[in-house]
Amino acid sequence: MPIVLQTSGDSLVGLEPPAEPRIHNPRLHELYEQMDLLSDEDQEALIVLMDSLVKRSQMTRLMAR
Numbered sequence: 074m075p076i077v078l079q080t081s082g083d084s085l086v087g088l089e090p091p092a093e094p095r096i097h098n099p100r101l102h103e104l105y106e107q108m109d110l111l112s113d114e115d116q117e118a119l120i121v122l123m124d125s126l127v128k129r130s131q132m133t134r135l136m137a138r
Contacts (some may be wrong), residue, residue, distance in 0.1 A: 083089045095101040108119065 081089065094105070096105055108116065111119065
């Protein structure tokens with residue numbers, strides 16, 4: 074059976090825990106583990122910041138082509 078969503082059926086129905094994201098940078102991994110402890114407001118600010126950085130990186134790559 075093809076895997077369309079990049080996850081198993083067991084994971085989708087809650088029979089196995091979701092895999093933790095692979096974060097190779099140790100400092101970033103430490104911060105990732107603490108993000109859920111932030112207030113909702115701080116989490117939203119973090120989302121905006123991370124989204125901006127990802128989009129900037131994507132634009133830089135596109136413009137380099």
